[in-house]
C-alpha cells in the first residue's frame with residue numbers, strides 16, 4: 001500500500017465522463033486524498049476542450065491539487081499511483097460505424113454487444129496493452145489501473161492473455177446502475193443491498209438481492225412484471241437515463257423476466273435474447289452514438305465554450321453511479337478496505353461450471369492486492385450454455401486480434417448469438433474491415449492476402 005496523497009492519471013482525459021469522475025473524486029477527497037490529477041489523451045485538441053471544465057471542478061474544491069494536461073505518456077504516468085482508464089478507441093465516429101454496419105444487415109448494432117462490440121474490441125485490445133506498458137515503464141511499481149474502457153469483457157481477456165501480470169481491475173457501472181434502480185423500487189439506499197450475481201460483463205444475472213439478510217428479489221419480480229426495472233424518478237436520478245433508448249432498455253427487463261423469472265438479468269441481455277425486437281425498433285440512420293453526440297457530448301462542449309467566454313460553468317455533466325463506483329473501487333484498493341463490489345475477474349472457480357481462466361463478472365472483496373472473488377457455485381445449464389457461447393465468441397475475437405486471423409474473427413462473429421448465419425457474419429465483418437482500415441492493419445492484410453472466403 002502506498003501513502004496518500006496520491007497521483008492519479010486519467011487515460012482518455014478527453015472523455016465526456018471526465019468532469020463527472022473528477023467531481024466524484026472531489027466530493028470524496030477525505031476518503032481518497034489527491035496530490036495531483038493528470039489528464040492523458042492521444043487527442044490533445046479534444047482534451048484541451050474538456051480540461052478547463054475539469055480544472056474548474058478541481059479548484060471549486062481544492063487550491064492545492066496539481067493539475068496536469070498532457071499527450072505525453074511519460075509526463076502522464078511517471079510516479080502515478082492510480083490510473084483510471086476510459087479510452088474510446090476510434091471515438092464516436094467509429095462507435096457510429098459499429099452500430100450502423102450490423103443494422104444494415106438486419107443485425108443488432110450496439111456499442112459493446114454483437115458485431116459492434118467485437119469490432120470495438122478489435123480496436124481496443126492493443127491500445128489497452130500499450131497503456132499497461134506505459135504504466136509499467138513510468139508509474140509506481142504497485143500502481144493500479146482501474147479500467148472502464150469498453151468492451152470491458154474483451155479488453156479484460158486481451159490483457160489477461162497479453163499482460164497477465166499487469167495490475168488492472170476491469171469494472172462496469174451497469175450492475176451498480178441496476179442496483180440503484182432496485183434500491184429506488186425497494187425504498188432502500190443502493191449501498192444497503194448485498195447482491196449475488198454471475199456472468200460475463202454485460203451478460204449476467206442477479207440471483208439474490210439481500211437487504212439486512214432478507215432476499216427482496218420476490219418483491220422486485222412483482223414490480224418488474226408491471227414496469228420493468230424502472231421507477232418514475234429514474235430520469236431524475238440519472239438524466240442520461242431519460243433518453244428514450246435507456247427507458248426502453250430498463251423496460252425490457254420485464255419481457256425477459258416474463259419468460260425466465262428465476263434471475264434478474266443484466267439489461268444488456270436484451271440484445272442477445274430479443275435481437276429481432278431490438279432491430280425492428282431501431283432507426284438505422286440514428287443510433288445511440290448520434291443520441292450521445294447530440295446529447296451528452298454537445299451539452300458538455302457547449303458548456304465548455306460558455307465557460308471560456310463568461311467564466312461561468314453551466315450545469316452540464318452528471319455525477320452519478322459511474323463516478324461514485326470507480327472512486328469506491330479505488331478507495332478499497334488504496335486502503336485494503338475489502339469492500340464487496342461486482343467486478344470483472346479471472347474465474348478461478350468462482351463460477352464452478354465455467355472455465356477456470358474465463359474473465360467473469362461476480363462479487364469480489366477488493367483488497368490492496370486486488371479482487372478476491374466470491375464463490376457463486378455452479379449455474380444452471382441454460383445460463384451456462386449461453387455464457388459458454390458468448391465466452392467463446394469473445395475469446396476467439398481476442399485470438400483474432402493477437403494472430404491477425406481473419407478466420408478466427410469470422411468464427412467470433414458467427415458464434416455471437418446476435419448473428420443469425422455465417423453469411424451475415426462474413427458480410428458484416430467484411431464491411432467492418434473496410435470501415436476500420438486505420439485500426440486493424442494485420443486483419444486488413446490477412447483479408448487482402450486471400451485468407452477470407454471470397
Ligand SMILES: NC(=O)c1ccc[n+]([C@@H]2O[C@H](COP(=O)([O-])OP(=O)(O)OC[C@H]3O[C@@H](n4cnc5c(N)ncnc54)[C@H](O)[C@@H]3O)[C@@H](O)[C@H]2O)c1
Pocket residue numbers: 011012013014015016017018040041042043046047086087088089090091092127147148149150151152171172173174322
Ligand atoms: N465499463 C463501463 O461500464 C463504462 C461506462 C461508461 C463508459 N464506458 C467507456 O468509457 C469510455 C469513454 O466513453 P465516452 O463516451 O466518454 O467517450 P469519449 O469519446 O468522449 O472519450 C474517450 C476518449 O478516449 C480517447 N482515446 C482514444 N484512444 C486513446 C488512447 N489510445 N489513449 C488515450 N486516450 C485515448 C479519445 O481521444 C477520447 O477523448 C468508453 O470506452 C466507454 O465505452 C464504460
Ligand SMILES: O=P(O)(O)OC[C@H]1O[C@H](O[C@H]2[C@H](O)[C@@H](O)[C@@H](O)O[C@@H]2CO)[C@H](O)[C@@H](O)[C@@H]1O
Pocket residue numbers: 111112150172173174177238240288292320321322
Ligand atoms: O450509450 P451511453 O454512452 O450513454 O452509455 C453506454 C454505457 O452504458 C452503461 O453505463 C451507464 C450506466 O449504466 C448509467 O448508470 C450511467 O452512469 O450512465 C452510464 C452510461 O450511460 C454501461 O455500463 C457502459 O458499459 C456503456 O458504455
Ligand SMILES: [Mn+2]
Pocket residue numbers: 152171172173174202
Ligand atoms: Mn458497462
